[in-house]
Amino acid sequence: MDLHNTAYEVKEGVALLTVNRPDKLNALNRATLEEIGLALDEAELDGSVGALVVTGSGDKAFIAGADIGEIAELDAGAGRRFALFGQNLFRRIETFPKPVIGAINGFALGGGCELAMACHMRLASETAQFGQPEINLGIIPGYGGTQRLSRLVGRGIALEILLSGDRIPAQRAYEIGLVNAVVPKEELVTRALALGARLASKAPLAARYILEAVQAGVEMPMEEGCYLEATLFALSCASEDMKEGTKAFLEKRKPSFRGR
Ligand code: COA
Numbered sequence: 001m002d003l004h005n006t007a008y009e010v011k012e013g014v015a016l017l018t019v020n021r022p023d024k025l026n027a028l029n030r031a032t033l034e035e036i037g038l039a040l041d042e043a044e045l046d047g048s049v050g051a052l053v054v055t056g057s058g059d060k061a062f063i064a065g066a067d068i069g070e071i072a073e074l075d076a077g078a079g080r081r082f083a084l085f086g087q088n089l090f091r092r093i094e095t096f097p098k099p100v101i102g103a104i105n106g107f108a109l110g111g112g113c114e115l116a117m118a119c120h121m122r123l124a125s126e127t128a129q130f131g132q133p134e135i136n137l138g139i140i141p142g143y144g145g146t147q148r149l150s151r152l153v154g155r156g157i158a159l160e161i162l163l164s165g166d167r168i169p170a171q172r173a174y175e176i177g178l179v180n181a182v183v184p185k186e187e188l189v190t191r192a193l194a195l196g197a198r199l200a201s202k203a204p205l206a207a208r209y210i211l212e213a214v215q216a217g218v219e220m221p222m223e224e225g226c227y228l229e230a231t232l233f234a235l236s237c238a239s240e241d242m243k244e245g246t247k248a249f250l251e252k253r254k255p256s257f258r259g260r
Pocket of ligand 1: 025027068071107
């Protein structure tokens with residue numbers, strides 16, 4: 001892959017994608033969004049990758065938002081295309097068939113907070129700050145922020161964050177359920193990779209079905225969600241991993257899953 005705004009490497013079954021424009025606080029311009037798409041393609045197709053960690057380079061920022069220089073040029077038509085492009089990419093992260101962990105190492109503002117929310121889970125460094133400051137620019141979030149924030153933290157707190165544009169520190173983000181854990185800055189990526197490795201060691205097909213059941217099911221009425229769950233449960237019963245997992249338990253040994 002020919003990457004300029006991101007870095008991508010695989011470490012022990014976990015792909016690490018780093019948004020890499022530290023001089024612009026890793027702001028998401030169009031080229032960076034396209035590279036994230038390429039990295040997702042790579043991580044999805046690579047059978048040796050069982051989980052993905054997304055972080056930002058440098059000391060200060062995870063991602064300080066969409067690129068305001070590009071936003072400044074938008075009119076209504078271009079604005080709609082801009083939002084749909086980012087929304088589709090972030091929906092790809094949300095529906096990614098392998099666990100995606102956001103390692104939030106600093107400012108996660110605007111599109112950065114939206115990208116973090118599209119990840120399946122989030123670890124934040126003690127110095128991370130979250131916010132949707134679009135209102136201060138006279139716009140609204142366009143990469144799913146108005147939808148995912150209220151689903152994650154509830155309507156009242158989401159509206160406070162969206163309407164004030166204020167930044168909230170990592171500890172508060174943890175208290176409202178925006179992040180799964182807060183960890184010391186120097187341990188963040190190691191801890192995220194270790195979590196990724198642990199998740200990657202689980203049965204890959206079952207992981208995929210859990211992700212699908214939760215991500216699709218959360219938008220469905222309970223009855224349809226349970227129908228989906230039963231269908232995916234049936235598929236998991238047809239897998240070699242199910243035979244191996246149950247046999248290993250009965251034989252009192254560790255299972256060896258193959259994702260089939
Ligand atoms: N888009 C484009 N460039 C951005 C950016 C963004 N979202 N966020 C930061 N940058 C750039 C700055 O313009 C600056 O570039 P320069 O050195 O060429 O002037 C560089 O990154 C460093 O940012 P700076 O503002 O000098 O850092 P700071 O530590 O003083 O402030 C922030 C950090 C995050 C508070 C501030 O950069 C900020 O408010 N950024 C915008 C956040 C935002 O509104 N995001 C939502 C966009 S929809």
